[in-house]
Amino acid sequence: MNEYTMTDIQNRIQSSFNAQGLMQTLGARLLSAQEGEVQIELPFSTALSQQHGYAHAGAITSVVDSACGYAALTLAPAGHEVVTAEFKTNFTRPAIGERFIATGRVETAGKTMTVCRGDVVAISGDSRKVVALMQATIVNVKV
Amino acid sequence: MNEYTMTDIQNRIQSSFNAQGLMQTLGARLLSAQEGEVQIELPFSTALSQQHGYAHAGAITSVVDSACGYAALTLAPAGHEVVTAEFKTNFTRPAIGERFIATGRVETAGKTMTVCRGDVVAISGDSRKVVALMQATIVNVKV
Amino acid sequence: MNEYTMTDIQNRIQSSFNAQGLMQTLGARLLSAQEGEVQIELPFSTALSQQHGYAHAGAITSVVDSACGYAALTLAPAGHEVVTAEFKTNFTRPAIGERFIATGRVETAGKTMTVCRGDVVAISGDSRKVVALMQATIVNVKV
Amino acid sequence: MNEYTMTDIQNRIQSSFNAQGLMQTLGARLLSAQEGEVQIELPFSTALSQQHGYAHAGAITSVVDSACGYAALTLAPAGHEVVTAEFKTNFTRPAIGERFIATGRVETAGKTMTVCRGDVVAISGDSRKVVALMQATIVNVKV
Numbered sequence: 068m069n070e071y072t073m074t075d076i077q078n079r080i081q082s083s084f085n086a087q088g089l090m091q092t093l094g095a096r097l098l099s100a101q102e103g104e105v106q107i108e109l110p111f112s113t114a115l116s117q118q119h120g121y122a123h124a125g126a127i128t129s130v131v132d133s134a135c136g137y138a139a140l141t142l143a144p145a146g147h148e149v150v151t152a153e154f155k156t157n158f159t160r161p162a163i164g165e166r167f168i169a170t171g172r173v174e175t176a177g178k179t180m181t182v183c184r185g186d187v188v189a190i191s192g193d194s195r196k197v198v199a200l201m202q203a204t205i206v207n208v209k210v
Numbered sequence: 211m212n213e214y215t216m217t218d219i220q221n222r223i224q225s226s227f228n229a230q231g232l233m234q235t236l237g238a239r240l241l242s243a244q245e246g247e248v249q250i251e252l253p254f255s256t257a258l259s260q261q262h263g264y265a266h267a268g269a270i271t272s273v274v275d276s277a278c279g280y281a282a283l284t285l286a287p288a289g290h291e292v293v294t295a296e297f298k299t300n301f302t303r304p305a306i307g308e309r310f311i312a313t314g315r316v317e318t319a320g321k322t323m324t325v326c327r328g329d330v331v332a333i334s335g336d337s338r339k340v341v342a343l344m345q346a347t348i349v350n351v352k353v
Numbered sequence: 354m355n356e357y358t359m360t361d362i363q364n365r366i367q368s369s370f371n372a373q374g375l376m377q378t379l380g381a382r383l384l385s386a387q388e389g390e391v392q393i394e395l396p397f398s399t400a401l402s403q404q405h406g407y408a409h410a411g412a413i414t415s416v417v418d419s420a421c422g423y424a425a426l427t428l429a430p431a432g433h434e435v436v437t438a439e440f441k442t443n444f445t446r447p448a449i450g451e452r453f454i455a456t457g458r459v460e461t462a463g464k465t466m467t468v469c470r471g472d473v474v475a476i477s478g479d480s481r482k483v484v485a486l487m488q489a490t491i492v493n494v495k496v
Numbered sequence: 497m498n499e500y501t502m503t504d505i506q507n508r509i510q511s512s513f514n515a516q517g518l519m520q521t522l523g524a525r526l527l528s529a530q531e532g533e534v535q536i537e538l539p540f541s542t543a544l545s546q547q548h549g550y551a552h553a554g555a556i557t558s559v560v561d562s563a564c565g566y567a568a569l570t571l572a573p574a575g576h577e578v579v580t581a582e583f584k585t586n587f588t589r590p591a592i593g594e595r596f597i598a599t600g601r602v603e604t605a606g607k608t609m610t611v612c613r614g615d616v617v618a619i620s621g622d623s624r625k626v627v628a629l630m631q632a633t634i635v636n637v638k639v
Contacts, residue, residue: 088259089266092235116231117276123232124294125275129268133260151267152466153490155298155441155584155631157611159604174629175588179465180438180492182586182629184613200603200611202584202631204439204490206466295609296633298441298488298584300468302461317486318445322608323581323635325443325486327470343460343468345441345488347582347633349609374545375552378521402517403562409518410580411561415554419546437553441584 076100080137087133095130097137103173105137110166122162124199127169127187131156131201134171135183139205142176147207149181154203162198164189171203181205219243223280230276238273240280246316248280253309265305267342270312270330274299274344277314278326282348285319290350292324297346305341307332314346324348362386366423373419381416383423389459391423396452408448410485413455413473417442417487420457421469425491428462433493435467440489448484450475457489467491505529509566516562524559526566532602534566539595551591553628556598556616560585560630563600564612568634571605576636578610583632591627593618600630610634 080100084090090107093115098106107130109115109122117123132151140149171185185201223243227233233250236258241249250273252258252265260266275294282292314328328344366386370376376393379401384392393416395401395408403409418440425435457471471487509529513519519536522544527535536559538544538551546552561583569578600614614630 083261086259086261086263087266088256089269092257113231114235116229118226118229119291120229123230123272123276124297125268125272126232128271128275129266132268132271133266148262150304151301153298153300153439154267155296157296157631157633158294159606159611161293175626177588182588184629184631197604200613200631202586202613202629204586296582300488300490302463302468318483320445325445327486327488340461343470343488345443345470345486347443369547372545372547373552374542375555378543399517400521402515404512404515405577406515409516409558409562410583411554411558412518414557414561415552418554418557419552434548436590437587439584439586440553441582443582444580447579 076102076141080105080140089129090133093126093129098168100137100141102141103138105134105171107134107169108166109169111164122167124158127162127167127199128156130167131169131171131185131187131199132203134169135185135201135203136205138171138173138183139181142173142181143207146210148210149205150208152204152206154201156199156201158199160196160198162189164191166190179207219245219284223248223283232272233276236269236272241311243280243284245284246281248277248314250277250312251309252312254307265310267301270305270310270342271299274312274314274328274330274342275346277312278328278344278346279348281314281316281326282324285316285324286350289353291353292348293351295347295349297344299342299344301342303339303341305332307334309333322350362388362427366391366426375415376419379412379415384454386423386427388427389424391420391457393420393455394452395455397450408453410444413448413453413485414442416453417455417457417471417473417485418489420455421471421487421489422491424457424459424469425467428459428467429493432496434496435491436494438490438492440487442485442487444485446482446484448475450477452476465493505531505570509534509569518558519562522555522558527597529566529570531570532567534563534600536563536598537595538598540593551596553587556591556596556628557585559596560598560600560614560616560628561632563598564614564630564632565634567600567602567612568610571602571610572636575639577639578634579637581633581635583630585628585630587628589625589627591618593620595619608636
C-alpha cells in the first residue's frame with residue numbers, strides 16, 4: 068500500500084489492471100501509479116521462461132507495455148481510454164532475476180497521442196540491473 | 211503435423227519451443243518451421259486478455275517474437291543460439307479472434323545479426339485480419 | 354516517366370515532393386507513385402556520407418520515410434494530409450552503392466493511422482542489395 | 497568552445513564529425529562531447545524542410561542518430577568504431593524552430609552493443625520543445 072492507493076487515478080488503474088487476464092496469468096501486480104508514472108512488479112517463475120531459463124522477452128515486454136499504457140492513462144483526457152499503437156523494446160541483458168520492476172513514464176502527452184518510455188530492472192538480492200528499455204506510442208480513444 | 215516435422219530444423223526448434231515456459235503458459239503451439247520461416251499458433255483465452263477483453267499486446271508480441279527468433283535460428287551458423295536484441299511491433303487492429311497465427315520471416319541474415327519481420331493474423335471463422343506487424347533484430351551467440 | 358505520371362495521385366505527390374526542401378538538398382527524385390506504393394531514387398554523393406564514406410543512415414532514412422509517407426498519402430481520406438508519427442529502421446548492410454531506391458508500401462490503412470513498411474536497395478552495376486528496412490506509423494491530419 | 501574541447505574524446509569525435517559529408521550538407525555542428533553524451537546543433541533552413549515548411553523527419557533523425565552514435569563511440573573499447581544497427585524515432589511535435597539541439601546519451605554499454613536514447617529540442621527565442629525521441633542500437637566493430 069502507498070500514498071496513491073486511495074486516489075482516483077490509483078483506483079482507476081487498479082481496477083483496469085485487475086481486468087487484464089494476462090497480468091494475472093503472468094503473476095504481475097500493480098506497484099504504484101501516480102501522474103505520468105506507473106510501476107508493475109513481476110516475480111520470476113519458470114512459467115515465464117524462454118528456452119535458456121531466463122524470463123522471455125515477451126513477458127518482460129508485457130509488463131512494461133502495461134506500465135507505459137497506464138502511465139499514459141493517468142494523463143489521458145476525461146472520457147478516454149488508451150490503446151498501444153506500437154512499441155519498441157531493447158533487451159540490454161539476459162532477464163535474470165528474482166523479480167522485475169517495470170516502470171512506464173510519460174515523455175510527451177498530446178491530445179490524441181502519448182509517447183512513453185519504460186524500463187525493466189531485474190532485482191536479485193542487492194543487485195539491480197536494467198534488462199529492457201521501451202519507447203511506446205499510446206493512443207487516446209473515446210469511450 | 212506437416213512435411214517439416216521430421217527434419218533436423220523442426221526437431222531443434224520443437225525442442226527449444228518445449229523449453230519455453232512462457233509458450234506453455236500462454237497456450238501457444240509450434241505450427242511449422244522451415245528455412246527462414248516459422249509459424250506459431252495461439253488460441254484465444256481470457257487468460258491472455260487486456261482490460262477490454264481482447265488479447266493483450268504482450269501476448270501477441272510474445273508469440274511473434276518467438277516466431278521471429280526461431281526463423282532466425284533456422285539460418286544461424288552451426289554452434290550458435292539466438293537471442294532477441296530488440297523488436298518493434300505495431301498493433302494495427304484490436305486483437306480479437308478465436309485464434310492467432312504468428313509468422314516470423316528472415317529478411318536479411320548476417321554473420322552476427324539477423325533482421326526478421328513478423329505478423330500476427332487473427333482468425334475467426336472465415337475472417338483473417340492482420341493485428342500486428344513486427345520488425346526484429348536477432349543476434350547469434352556461440353553456445 | 355511512367356504510367357502513373359499523369360494521374361491525380363502522381364501529381365499530388367510530385368507537387369508535395371517538390372515542396373520538400375530536404376529531398377532537393379539530398380538530390381532525391383520521385384521515381385513512381387501508385388496506390389499504396391511509392392519509390393524514390395537517391396544517387397550517391399559524398400554530400401550524403403557518414404565518416405566511413407558510405408551513405409549516412411540519416412540520408413537513407415530520409416528517403417524511405419518520404420516514400421512511406423507518400424505511400425500512405427495515396428490512400429489517405431480526401432481532405433487529409435499525412436505526418437510521420439514514428440518509424441523504426443534497421444540498417445542491414447553498409448549503404449554502399451551508385452544509387453539507392455527507397456520503396457514505401459502501405460501494410461494497413463486505418464481511419465486515422467497507416468502502417469507502412471519500406472526498404473532501401475543499393476544498386477551498383479548489376480548488384481542490388483537491401484541496405485535498410487523500415488516500419489513506420491503515419492497519421493492522417495485534416496487540412 | 498567548452499571544457500571538453502581539448503580532450504582526446506572531443507578530438508576523436510570532432511574529426512569523425514568533420515568526415516561526415518551529410519552533417520556539412522545539413523549545416524549541423526558538433527556542440528559538445530563528453531563520456532556517454534554528445535550534442536549536435538542544427539540551425540533551421542528551408543533546405544531541410546518537408547512539404548509543410550517544417551524540418552523534415554529525416555533531417556531531425558540524421559542529427560540525433562549522429563549524436564547517439566558519437567555518444568556510443570565515447571565509451572567504445574579501444575580499436576573499435578561504431579555503426580548504427582537500427583533506431584526508432586518518435587516525432588512528438590512539428591519540428592518548428594530557429595534551431596534544434598540533438599542530444600544522444602548512452603543507456604547501457606555492452607561489449608558488442610550499446611543502447612542509446614536521444615532527443616531533439618526545438619529552440620525559438622525562449623521556447624524549448626521536445627520534437628523527437630530516439631532509441632537506438634549501436635554496434636562496436638573492430639577497425
